[in-house]
Amino acid sequence: MEVAIVLSRHNSRKEARMLISAAKTLGERKISLWYFSNSIEGMNKLPVDDIIWMPISEDFLPYQLLPALKERYDEFSPDVLIFADDYTGNNLAVELSYYINGTYIKGVTDIKKLFSGYLFAKRVYGLHLESQREYNSPPYLLSIAKDSFEEIRGDGLPNIKKIKNTTFKASRNRKFIIHKKEKDRDLADFEVVLIGGRGIGSKNNAKSLVYLAKLMGAGVGATRPAIYNGWFDLSCLVGASGKSVSPKLCMVFGASGCMPLLLGIKKSQKIIAVNIDPYAPIFDNCDVGLVDDCNKVIKSLIERFESCGSNRSELVHKDFKVK
Template sequence: MTQEVMDYTKRFPEDELPGNNQALHVYSSSSIGLTRPLFKDYLLKFVINLGIKPKNHLHIDNMFASVTSRIALQTRSTLAQRFYTTGAGVNTLLYVEHKDGAISGATLNALTAAKKLGGSVTALVAGDAPEGVAQQVAKLEGISKVLSAKNTAYANSLPEDIAPLLVEAQSKFGFTHLVTGHTAVGKNIFPRAAALMDVAAISDITGIESEDTFVRPIYAGNAIATVKTNDKIKVVTVRGTAFEASSATNDAGVSEEEAPSAETLSVTQWIGEEIQKSDRPDLGSAKRVISGGRGMKNGENFKMLYDLADKMGAAVGASRAAVDAGFVDNSLQVGQTGKIVAPELYIAVGISGAIQHLAGMKDSKTIVAINKDADAPIFQVADYGLVDDLFKAVPELTEKVSK
């Protein structure tokens, strides 16, 4: 900075500078009588505190002109308008989904979204033996504290028991945001927690505009809505494919403490689960996915896709039509009511391209469609298309990949 600007900044004592966790509010002179010179002074001390060093008075004037231009576009003269925010007052609770001692990928995506909100992020780990997962979470970068809730009632993430736990944690610590992945577990728990707190649940967000404004798909992904909420508590589920998984770690770790106790209703009983083990990649996180539709004609023909998938190191998916027809298990369903995927390569075989299916895979980096119907809607979103009989094309493709 020049001496001229340094002299200018000396007029503001250090303790009068706005803090990094404060927001700068812009007021018009007609609302509270704040004159342009005074606002210019306030703007200067604000940007200096953020580490921005004006080169000279011309630089200051240019910043001031830019700000006042935005004010003219965004607000009427009688209103106050927030111009800059750094996560002031944001205090987020991240619900950690885990299985067999491992943190779910969706939780790592949700952590990235939580960090984007600004402020502090506290993680909640619930289970019958949460200690190991809590230690892993404590070392994730961006986590400021870990709450651990140990109870056999939490072993299987039953929503009737987890939702009251979230409410108690929010009540004790005053969280402004509750965040988790938009998974089967998250979709089951968070709307219940929102209802208990009498606020709206905002689901499947793909973007964050500010601490109270979010972006989410609607109409099966055919439109994008920007949603602003006035609720003091924001309850949000995050689409995993829209945010990179948080991978950075903090070797020092953070503090862990016991979560507040909550009543366990025990109105639902866990009976059991049947897990199909596979050497193929997980459908939700695979880099390559091959999906079949009603055009496969029956479940036995899906063996063609399994063979190709094994050669390519891909996961196998299916359209809702194939699942409803009983060709494959519903755990393979890709679409609005199934899994949302965004692999590097998505191959759609015998899939017409219903809106519900496109909503679950349209964010894939490269889409390849194989269908004998040249007018199938899937070709409208495909990067590469092959109009051919799949029963000839798929075996030939498998043979080529094998060489």
């Protein structure tokens, strides 16, 4: 299996050497550098097996690199892609992760190879704690926290392949940037907002939530973990680091109700929360609470909305018990 390190001309050789060290901890595998830059100077003797060089002359936004990145992914299908923990790296990782149904982990500080998978560590809660978690469903898209790994020493003689006709501009082909219509219309403008949390559990379930939102004419928001898992677009982030909403109705599915999220939804006129944990903090901060599997509730709401066509009066509240 191959591991790909994705870098652009904004990254230094020092950073590249650090990311190669991180890639080496994944075990014996072929390491490729996928490099977006007008010049390969400085990177051509790095100790990797291959360099896929995609010349780009103008300055760029991360999304403009996505088509080329996707092409390379379709060609080589590495099970791990490593990015720098910077604006371009994290944006590329989260967007590609959505497209390839991968697991995106931001700011990885340590990697351990296990018998069946990997242990990835990262800092959480304002960098005060380190969390370690076992993962066993690739592909993984990791952004590596700065200075987490020693820079690898020495040079190499990589095979360099220059991609002549790289596809850059994504503006005409943005089909993998989801919720385009919702993105165009600001989340703050919707009267009803549906928010998906980690309890949504998968990208397919996230798609069901998006479909329900479409049926209800609602906007879609998401918590940070649900976005970092690649289930929702980055633009859906609601909370302290994302958008604040103040709809007439905010429905929160599978989110615990941590303070950063509450800051983004507290101005909603009514909050309905669905969570399997009766002690989830969201139940202290909502008007109506339902202790249930959120995906079952989403499914039954979809059935109700689909069956009633345009006659949608009194639909939502019949399904919910007041706390």
